[in-house]
Amino acid sequence: MATYDLIVIGSGPGGYVCAIRAAQLGMKVAVVEKDKTFGGTCLNVGCIPSKALLHASELYEEAGHTFARMGIMVGKLKLDLPAMMAFKDQGVDGNVKGVAFLFRKNKVETFLGTGRIAAPGRVEVTGADGAQVLETKAIVIATGSDVARLDGVPIDEKRIVSSTGAIALDRVPERLLVIGAGVIGLELGSVWRRLGSQVTVVEFLDRILPGMDNEVGKQTQRLFQRQGITFKLSSKVAGVDAAGNKLKVAVEPAAGGAAETIEADVVLVAIGRVPYTAGLGLETVGVKTDARGRIVVNHNFETNVSDIFAIGDVIAGPMLAHRAEDEGIAVAEILEGQAGHVNYDVIPNVVYTYPEIASVGKTEEELQRAGVVYNTGKFPFTANGRAKANMTTEGFVKILADAVTDRVLGVHIVGADAGNMIAEAAIAMEFGASSEDIARTCHAHPTLPEAVKEAALAVAKRAIHI
Numbered sequence: 001m002a003t004y005d006l007i008v009i010g011s012g013p014g015g016y017v018c019a020i021r022a023a024q025l026g027m028k029v030a031v032v033e034k035d036k037t038f039g040g041t042c043l044n045v046g047c048i049p050s051k052a053l054l055h056a057s058e059l060y061e062e063a064g065h066t067f068a069r070m071g072i073m074v075g076k077l078k079l080d081l082p083a084m085m086a087f088k089d090q091g092v093d094g095n096v097k098g099v100a101f102l103f104r105k106n107k108v109e110t111f112l113g114t115g116r117i118a119a120p121g122r123v124e125v126t127g128a129d130g131a132q133v134l135e136t137k138a139i140v141i142a143t144g145s146d147v148a149r150l151d152g153v154p155i156d157e158k159r160i161v162s163s164t165g166a167i168a169l170d171r172v173p174e175r176l177l178v179i180g181a182g183v184i185g186l187e188l189g190s191v192w193r194r195l196g197s198q199v200t201v202v203e204f205l206d207r208i209l210p211g212m213d214n215e216v217g218k219q220t221q222r223l224f225q226r227q228g229i230t231f232k233l234s235s236k237v238a239g240v241d242a243a244g245n246k247l248k249v250a251v252e253p254a255a256g257g258a259a260e261t262i263e264a265d266v267v268l269v270a271i272g273r274v275p276y277t278a279g280l281g282l283e284t285v286g287v288k289t290d291a292r293g294r295i296v297v298n299h300n301f302e303t304n305v306s307d308i309f310a311i312g313d314v315i316a317g318p319m320l321a322h323r324a325e326d327e328g329i330a331v332a333e334i335l336e337g338q339a340g341h342v343n344y345d346v347i348p349n350v351v352y353t354y355p356e357i358a359s360v361g362k363t364e365e366e367l368q369r370a371g372v373v374y375n376t377g378k379f380p381f382t383a384n385g386r387a388k389a390n391m392t393t394e395g396f397v398k399i400l401a402d403a404v405t406d407r408v409l410g411v412h413i414v415g416a417d418a419g420n421m422i423a424e425a426a427i428a429m430e431f432g433a434s435s436e437d438i439a440r441t442c443h444a445h446p447t448l449p450e451a452v453k454e455a456a457l458a459v460a461k462r463a464i465h466i
Ligand code: FAD
Pocket: 009, 010, 011, 012, 013, 014, 015, 032, 033, 034, 035, 038, 039, 040, 041, 042, 043, 045, 046, 047, 048, 050, 051, 113, 114, 115, 116, 142, 143, 144, 145, 163, 164, 184, 276, 278, 279, 280, 311, 312, 313, 314, 318, 319, 320, 321, 322, 323, 324, 352
């Protein structure tokens, strides 16, 4: 029987990064993965394929709408959907092979099969060749999450799809109905709208992107509507009739009342994700979960059972790849006796639509609820030279800074490339910067990040270009 210092169950961004860091620190590490390829949700059916389709569909839309304004004539636009899907698959393939390479490079042993914790220190792996038991000093559970389902809306991944089906449709649906105006609904709704679908988004709450700053939600809803997406807020889907050629979706007010029927070719269920622990044997060893099925851990990511840890989507917190990665590094370092740590106050969050939506730190509503007095500095991209030259003037940068200390508490960006720009804000916040620190940092001209500097200047009401 093989004995390891660490066995990681799951090879998503949490698991694979944890395994590599632990191997770097000198541990003998094995990873158990039930899927055919490494990389988890993010690399196989999440971040990477969705971003490939967002990139390709954005260029497709630009070629159809904005190229001519720049004097680029491309003739009649034609979509080759199978080729676009092949482009996406190639990106996934390169990434998952990259993880396999990194495992080899760091001498992380891999086992393809479903991992079950048979007892503390014992992981049973059931794969194509039967079952085997591995022994280990510590176990990290990094089994991720699965799609949340909705009663009366059974997912078949063909006509009623989750994100997994929605990144692999074989034709552009004439009408796409999305349930949930969260990140997946807006990203994948944007992909199919750009490729020609009429998109309706049904959202239970009275706003899109709950959890993000209210102003960001309101302004981006307007931009998405201008692009042609229809929103039905404060509404819920009571069921889908799949008997005919068209799906008949019963949509009713969230508070109850008469239902209307909306026809669609494809329905995308995007109402969140739930932790995935099926078959893991948590009950056998007595690992505690909370009311939402998430594994309960302490500040060192340790469960109630010694030497069993958990990270990523399977525990509480924002379901983001970079958060899972940072937890993977932290837990590996903690296992080595170091002070592994994740700063949950500075985790950037990006929605990769056009314009992109990016934030880090607190929203205005959170600061108001906490009774924090803050100053706001705002700068629109309509006043940024590069945005004007590129004709990408939608959106703004908003910086929230403590009224007493001027420390930056939150940054919210709506605009082209917001996802890249938020890194500057995250670094500033990690170093405890004030808005004046950002304002006095020289920013290259002409660049979009100059809008971040101007927003920082605007905190003290001294923006130059507006
Ligand atoms: P996962 O990536 O889910 O990996 C868990 C792994 O464990 C899987 O490979 C699974 O097969 C394996 N596993 C489960 N049980 C067992 C078992 N018993 N034995 C062996 N293996 C097992 N996040 C971002 O930050 N940016 C994005 O742009 C982004 N886009 C997304 C787009 C979509 C469509 C989706 C669905 C998600 C997206 N996310 C994004 C979220 C991101 O994918 C997750 O937060 C991230 O993958 C979580 O990593 P993880 O390691 O915790 O789990």
